[in-house]
Amino acid sequence: MTSPQGQTKPTSGLTAMRESYDRAILNPRLRAVFGPTDAYNLGFWRQEDGNPVTQLSQACGRLIERHCSLDPAADAVGCVLDVGCGLGLSTALFSRHYRPAAVYGINLSPHQLRHGRRHHRIDGGWIAADALRLPIASGTADRIHCIEAAMHFTPRSAFFAEAARVLKPGGQLIVTDVLAIAASDIVAPANLAGTLDSYLSVAIGQGFAPVLAEDVSADTLDPFCRYMQRIGLRNVARYMQSRLSGYVIAVLQRRSDIGRGEPS
Ligand SMILES: C[S@@+](CC[C@H](N)C(=O)[O-])C[C@H]1O[C@@H](n2cnc3c(N)ncnc32)[C@H](O)[C@@H]1O
Incomplete structure (x- = not known):
């Protein structure tokens, strides 16, 4: 997410997105809200034993753990991308x-x-690139994780196509993302998808088969908004509640019966 209070008018889409994130993500006031870790997401507010998480920094970490737990058979994996890292x-x-x-x-x-x-x-590297133009050879990645960033990739369908290009057949895209009913500085008009089905149809159209897909708003968006209210940031909670309709977690498998980067 970007800061809902962002004031600067965009010069070009990508530059504006980068500048807006750079201003927000290391801003000391926002770091104070997010706590001592380097995560910047809405968090997953339930512990493994079912008990609620109460602190945002812990919830942010739990969301990353949730991504890992969706891919327990990690042994055979050689190349992983964390897009929008x-x-x-x-x-x-x-x-x-x-x-x-x-x-x-x-x-x-x-x-x-x-x-x-x-x-x-890390064992790997850091790459400056737009998610829609990954400098990665076709059919070489085993996994792509994308935590709360795909809503910014305009259009999201082009990101799904790019992810299908770089993944090996049978490789997986593991994504957490928001469902939106109204455009905002979080979700561009091209990326509005108000339901899980409408979200998944975009991924399916670009060569993915859902292995798992859930609306987990009750563990993510809802407690994040309650937390914002609790710490006095009611405007942030209101802004998100008026525009977002859900929160998706999905494991999407690149179909092996299509050519590289070829939409079905
Ligand atoms: C909500 S943050 C999530 C960060 C991280 N995944 C996390 O959970 O802490 C979204 C990230 O996406 C990045 N981003 C936005 N647009 C991008 C694009 N077109 N290509 C690559 N990264 C992008 C932003 O710079 C930011 O780091």
Whole structure:
């Protein structure tokens, strides 16, 4: 997510997105809200034993753990991409989860990548690139994780097509993303999808078969908004509630019966 209070008018879509994130993600006031970790997402607010999570920084980490738990058979994996990797915490945790695989943190922002390089050790590398033009050879990645970033990739369908191009047949895209009913600085008009079915139909159209797909708003968006209210950021909660209709977690498998990058 970007800061809902962002004031600056965009110069071009990608530059505006990068500048807006760079201003928000290391802003000391926002870091104070997100706590001591390097995550920047809405979080997963339920612990493994079912008990609720009460702190945002812990919930952010739990969301990354949730991604890992969706891919327990990590042994046979050689190449993993973390697209929209923020400050690199998720990339580092994926690197640990998939060791000895090569894990690449990919972000539009060289500034955020510099932070990742300085603060997190990974087996792989940091790549400055737009998610719609990944500098990765076709059919070479085993997994792509994308935590709360695909709503910004305009259009999201082009990201699904690019992910299908770089994944090996049978490889998986593991994504958490928001459903939106109204455009905002979080979700562009091209990416409005108000229901899980409408979201999945876009991925299916680009060569993916859903292995698992759930609306997990009750563990993500809803408690995040309650937390924002509790700490006095009622405008943030209201803004999100008026525009977002759900929160998706999905494991999408690249179909092996299609050519590389060829939509079905
Ligand atoms: C909500 S943050 C999520 C960060 C991280 N995944 C996490 O969970 O902490 C979205 C990230 O996507 C990145 N991003 C936005 N548009 C992008 C694009 N077109 N290509 C690559 N990264 C992009 C932003 O710079 C930001 O780091």
